[in-house]
Amino acid sequence: MSSNLVIYNTLSRKKEIFEPINPPMVGLYVCGPTVYSDVHLGNCRTFVSFDLIYRYLLYSGYKVRYVRNITDAGHLEGDRDEGDDKFAKKAKLEQLEPMEIVQKYTIGFHDVLRLFNTLPPSIEPTATGHISEQIEMVKQIIANGYAYEVNGTVYFDVEKYSKNNDYTILTNRQLEDMLNNTRELGGQDEKKGRLDFALWIKAKPEHIMRWPSPWGVGFPGWHIECSAMSNKYLGHQFDIHGGGMDLAATHHTNEIAQSQACNHTNPAKYWMHTNMLTVNGARMSKSAGNGFLPRELFTGDHPLLTRGYSPMSVRFFMLQAHYRSTLDFSNEALEASDKGYRRLMNAIALLPKLKASASSEVDFEEIKQRFIAAMNDDFNSPVLIAELFEVVRIINSVYDNKTKIDAKGLAQLNTLVNDFVFNILGLKDDQTENNGDLEKLMDFIIKLRQEAKASKDYATSDLIRNSLQEMGFQLKDSKEGTVWSKS
Ligand code: AMP
Ligand code: ZN
Numbered sequence: 001m002s003s004n005l006v007i008y009n010t011l012s013r014k015k016e017i018f019e020p021i022n023p024p025m026v027g028l029y030v031c032g033p034t035v036y037s038d039v040h041l042g043n044c045r046t047f048v049s050f051d052l053i054y055r056y057l058l059y060s061g062y063k064v065r066y067v068r069n070i071t072d073a074g075h076l077e078g079d080r081d082e083g084d085d086k087f088a089k090k091a092k093l094e095q096l097e098p099m100e101i102v103q104k105y106t107i108g109f110h111d112v113l114r115l116f117n118t119l120p121p122s123i124e125p126t127a128t129g130h131i132s133e134q135i136e137m138v139k140q141i142i143a144n145g146y147a148y149e150v151n152g153t154v155y156f157d158v159e160k161y162s163k164n165n166d167y168t169i170l171t172n173r174q175l176e177d178m179l180n181n182t183r184e185l186g187g188q189d190e191k192k193g194r195l196d197f198a199l200w201i202k203a204k205p206e207h208i209m210r211w212p213s214p215w216g217v218g219f220p221g222w223h224i225e226c227s228a229m230s231n232k233y234l235g236h237q238f239d240i241h242g243g244g245m246d247l248a249a250t251h252h253t254n255e256i257a258q259s260q261a262c263n264h265t266n267p268a269k270y271w272m273h274t275n276m277l278t279v280n281g282a283r284m285s286k287s288a289g290n291g292f293l294p295r296e297l298f299t300g301d302h303p304l305l306t307r308g309y310s311p312m313s314v315r316f317f318m319l320q321a322h323y324r325s326t327l328d329f330s331n332e333a334l335e336a337s338d339k340g341y342r343r344l345m346n347a348i349a350l351l352p353k354l355k356a357s358a359s360s361e362v363d364f365e366e367i368k369q370r371f372i373a374a375m376n377d378d379f380n381s382p383v384l385i386a387e388l389f390e391v392v393r394i395i396n397s398v399y400d401n402k403t404k405i406d407a408k409g410l411a412q413l414n415t416l417v418n419d420f421v422f423n424i425l426g427l428k429d430d431q432t433e434n435n436g437d438l439e440k441l442m443d444f445i446i447k448l449r450q451e452a453k454a455s456k457d458y459a460t461s462d463l464i465r466n467s468l469q470e471m472g473f474q475l476k477d478s479k480e481g482t483v484w485s486k487s
Contacts, residue, residue, distance in 0.1 A: 004376045005060060007240075008324060010170060010248060010271040015378055020239050021269060026062040027238030028054060029230040029268070031247055032124070034071040035105035036086040039112055040291030041314075041329065042277040042284035046244045048315055048426075049274040049323040051118035053242070055424050056375050067233045068121040070109075072102040073128045073209050074201070074220045085219075088208055098209050102128075112294045115311040117426045123233050127225035131211045134220040134228040137262050138199045138213075146261035150190040152202030152216035158195040161257055167195075170256060170271060171249050197254055199224050223254040230267055231259065241268035246283070248273050274323045279304075281328065292329065309334050312430040316341040319381040319425055340385075345429045347392040348417055350399045357404035362394055364405075364412035371420050384420065391416065446475070446482045 005018040020026050030050045033039050039047075050068075057064050077083030091098040127134075138154055141147040147156050158167055168175060175195075182194045191198075198221040203210040210217045230238065236259070243252060252271065259267040276283045279290045292302060300308030309317075317337035321327040367390070374383035391413070397403040405413065421427050445464060452460040465475050474485050 006376060006378055007270050007272065008378045009269075010273050011266070013172065016270070018270070020062065021237065024061060024063050026057055026064045026240065027234035028057070028064055028066045028240045028242070029226070029234055029238060030066070030068045030121070030241075031226055031243035031251065032069040032071060033105075033109050034075050034086065035102050035109060036075065036090045037105060037286060038293050039105075039109050040284055040286060041294060041297060042244075042291065044112060044116060044294060045277040045318050045327065046274045047113055047118060048116055048318050050242050051116075051426055052319065052323070052381060052424070053240075053272070053379055054119060054121075055426055056379055059419065059424050065123070065234065066119075066121040067123045067125065067230065069226060069229050070102075070106055070124060070126045071222065071225065072099075072106070072126045074222050074225060076201075076222070085207060085209065088206075091208070099128075102126075115294065115298070116315050117312070117428060119426070125229045125233065127220065127229075128209070130225065130229050130232065131220065133232050134224045135200070135211075135213050137224060137228045137231070137258070138220075141199065141258060141261045144261055146257075147199055148192070149215050152218060153190060153198055154200040154215055155191045155196040156199055156254070156257060156261070157193065158197070158257070159193040161261060165257070165260055167257055168253065169266075170253050173249070197221060197223065199258070223251055224258060226251070227255050227258040227262070227267065230255075231263065236263040236267070237265045238268055240270045240272055242272040242274070245273040245275055275326045277318075278326050278328045279330075284329065297334075305331050305334075309338055310430045312427055313338040313341045316344075316385075316425075316427060319427075320385055322378075322380055322382050324378070340389075341427075344388060344392055344421070344427075345431070347395040348421065348429065350395055351414060351417065354395070354398050354405070354410060354413075356407040356410045358406060359404055360406040360409040361404050362409055364409055364416060367391065368412070368416055371416070375424065381425065384425070388421065442473070442484050446484065449475075450482070 006015045007018045008015050028050075030047075033043055033047075047068075054064060054066050073087065075086045077086060077089070087098040087101055090096075090101050094101065096104070138147065141156065142149070142154065145157075146161050147154050149155075161167055162175060168178065179194055185191065185194055200213060200215055200218050200220055202216060202218045207219065209219055211219060230241065241252070241255075248271075256266055259265060278284060279292070282288065282290060284291050294311070294314075296302040297305070297314055298308050298311060300306070314334070314337075317334055318327065320337055320340070367387070370387050371384055374380045374387060377383070394403060394405075395413070398405055445468070449461045449464040452458075452464065468475060468484075476483050476485070
């Protein structure tokens, strides 16, 4: 197990040696998507970053319980418990039930993450599946004196909490500044303090997603779901809590306050935040309307793109930046990453063709230590990738008979590629993989059809050809045999 892993902790604002609470177990909680619309590439960047972190923790020998929630209720348009419910609004727009919206976009989210080759989390709990846990937590916060009810809505009392806790511990902002940047309360406001936020919200008559509670019929606030679910599956305090940087100031700040008020502890030892994917310097976001859909990227169907890019090439593009740096999205940047990705995959494709010599000129153990050092330094994937290009150079040189490696070196090289390129970076060769499988499958189907024809079973041979045609595959018979193409 690696004991030299260093992680940047948002809480202490510095890099710290990673010391899990209960090794080799590691509890990892990452805030998941709000499934009222398609995820954009910015969201994907955050989930790919945590996939890298999850994969490296596994490689390092930890047993990780990775919990990533699905927010399927309780998200209002305004930041501070105002505006329409996003799910209800979308349901109305698409003429669907709110839970149909949830199902549709959850499936879309899973499909996209599968294309990016991310590993599924160990547990993927939903907010609507944990209403009673959230109610229990709100009850406890009230009992501990940190929340109050007004007309069926329960608010967290930030002012009272701040008297003996540091509300801005995560971002180190001044409470005064926060107050000055928040709208003053008006006569219609129910809450006592400007920074108070809702734990439970009274449902208006037209609100569809609603549950009974000790405070009447309502629905949970956004922040309480993550506190309740992380507490249920990972305990009062677990190792790592993650999410995009935009969540630190409000969502995670409130999560810490809720857990402190309920369980008297900060829920996580390490807080990790991924930086934003930007377009022309502006954060990619659903509300700003500059969100690229992964689908547009794969097909190239977008005015800013000259062509489509494969999911693996986009994953490579994301991993070429450190997770704490911003990453600016542009056609040129994608084009450059795609070239790098192809160069890496082309070299790896040569591996089975390399011949072992009697002696070796390369020390692969030393290279492996450099790879590990890069990843141990707060998951520095860009440095790892730069080191990998040294291996690309070696592979090409061995292939050209300019460098010698022995059988042991060849085995080490294969293990290195397997561990670091496929398992840790989570890359795969999109070309040989997809086409290789399809090629084999089509050869098999063509053979079946030839056998049907040979035994004069024309009904079956026609069925095969017509069915393939319906799926967009054309078969062309000639003297040399049958070839296929896809329309
Ligand atoms: P949401 O579905 O809006 O709750 O976002 C899901 C995750 O994506 C959260 O962890 C956000 O912080 C993250 N996120 C949102 N926008 C971006 C962006 N432009 N770049 C990176 N991560 C983002
Ligand atoms: Zn969350």
